[in-house]
Amino acid sequence: MGKHANVKRWEKYDDEGNFEGKKCPRCDSLIAQHGNRESCGNCGYTKIQK
Numbered sequence: 001m002g003k004h005a006n007v008k009r010w011e012k013y014d015d016e017g018n019f020e021g022k023k024c025p026r027c028d029s030l031i032a033q034h035g036n037r038e039s040c041g042n043c044g045y046t047k048i049q050k
């Protein structure tokens, strides 16, 4: 997967480069959490948590 050099720092990586947030199972982008929903702004994947 391509990482751009100018990628924004909103991705939640710690100092060792470990990912702290959730990733989209479809496109591997960062997933945003909205209450009981998780949605990927890249491909539109949405998961409802019950």
Ligand SMILES: [Zn+2]
Pocket (backbone or CB within 6 Å): 024, 025, 026, 027, 028, 029, 040, 041, 042, 043, 044, 045
């Ligand atoms: Zn996605």
